[in-house]
Amino acid sequence: MKHFLSALDVPDVTALADSAAAFKAAPRSAETLGRGKRIGCLFLNPSLRTRLSTQVAAQQLGMEAIVFNVGAEGWALEFAEGAVMNGTTVEHVKDAAPILGQYFDILAIRTFPGLKDRAEDYSERYISQFVKYAGVPVVSLESATLHPLQSLADLLTIRETFAGGRRPKVVLSWAPHVKPLPQCVANSFAQWMTVWGGADFVVTHPEGYTLDPQYTKGASITHNQDEAFEGADYIYVKNWSSYEQYGQILSNDTDWMLTLDKLKATNNGKVMHCLPVRRNVELSDEVLDSAHSLVTQQAGNRVWAAQAVLADILKSNA
Numbered sequence: 001m002k003h004f005l006s007a008l009d010v011p012d013v014t015a016l017a018d019s020a021a022a023f024k025a026a027p028r029s030a031e032t033l034g035r036g037k038r039i040g041c042l043f044l045n046p047s048l049r050t051r052l053s054t055q056v057a058a059q060q061l062g063m064e065a066i067v068f069n070v071g072a073e074g075w076a077l078e079f080a081e082g083a084v085m086n087g088t089t090v091e092h093v094k095d096a097a098p099i100l101g102q103y104f105d106i107l108a109i110r111t112f113p114g115l116k117d118r119a120e121d122y123s124e125r126y127i128s129q130f131v132k133y134a135g136v137p138v139v140s141l142e143s144a145t146l147h148p149l150q151s152l153a154d155l156l157t158i159r160e161t162f163a164g165g166r167r168p169k170v171v172l173s174w175a176p177h178v179k180p181l182p183q184c185v186a187n188s189f190a191q192w193m194t195v196w197g198g199a200d201f202v203v204t205h206p207e208g209y210t211l212d213p214q215y216t217k218g219a220s221i222t223h224n225q226d227e228a229f230e231g232a233d234y235i236y237v238k239n240w241s242s243y244e245q246y247g248q249i250l251s252n253d254t255d256w257m258l259t260l261d262k263l264k265a266t267n268n269g270k271v272m273h274c275l276p277v278r279r280n281v282e283l284s285d286e287v288l289d290s291a292h293s294l295v296t297q298q299a300g301n302r303v304w305a306a307q308a309v310l311a312d313i314l315k316s317n318a
């Protein structure tokens with residue numbers, strides 16, 4: 001694997017999840033693999049789990065990890081080709097990225113979408129420009145449309161907790177939120193579920209929240225949440241703003257919040273969320289604090305997902 005921006009960069013997602021599970025069982029099993037190598041983690045946006053789990057993973061591989069909150073502390077970057085930079089941007093990515101490529105062996109980047117211009121966000125211009133100009137492997141720490149490290153941790157969580165001896169039923173359920181959020185986590189989870197192919201995968205959301213079909217191809221899609229939950233083994237709760245009326249909040253219907261009562265229709269369903277979560281808006285306290293919730297285990301698995309990805313890139317680019 002040269003870069004890690006999406007499930008489509010991964011030759012075998014099951015093998016990568018197996019590698020993550022192996023690191024979970026033996027965290028220091030490759031502690032010299034990254035010796036003498038340095039990863040630069042650039043955050044144009046805030047983070048808790050992604051920032052810390054990636055640093056821990058890199059250190060467990062013997063790498064040095066340097067974090068730069070470029071969004072808050074760096075020069076304002078310009079990404080437009082041919083821009084006349086007489087406004088607020090100070091440095092073009094064409095100039096900054098090659099320098100970062102000299103400082104680091106791997107560059108990892110978080111860059112959220114603006115949620116104003118769908119074509120612009122879905123072009124993934126920001127992270128693509130780093131790929132184009134840095135000259136080193138690039139890892140997505142969540143881009144405008146996808147969050148692949150989260151999705152790999154999600155896949156690991158499902159695989160390590162399911163003991164049904166059959167295909168699990170996995171439901172991605174939209175939930176209300178107070179702010180317009182990107183589609184990244186939902187797009188990415190749908191992409192990983194469909195590429196993996198090991199689950200009966202259902203997406204449920206109110207009208208107007210259809211995701212980009214390139215990510216949900218092969219999934220069952222319904223506006224009927226109760227029907228979707230019937231017999232479900234996993235409910236992945238996530239808000240996203242509208243893709244169709246781009247970036248808009250079309251509904252804040254509190255009936256879509258997951259409660260224990262709704263879980264009665266499931267197969268003792270396990271509940272997932274990428275975090276951070278708005279308690280009693282997306283998910284009720286009673287669900288998050290119950291044995292149904294996998295959110296802490298899921299967030300813990302972010303370390304092993306990052307470690308598997310970095311190890312693969314280190315080996316592939318040795």
Ligand code: CP
Nearest residue numbers: 047048049050274275
């Ligand atoms: N799930 C996730 O990416 O968490 P952070 O935004 O805290 O990194």
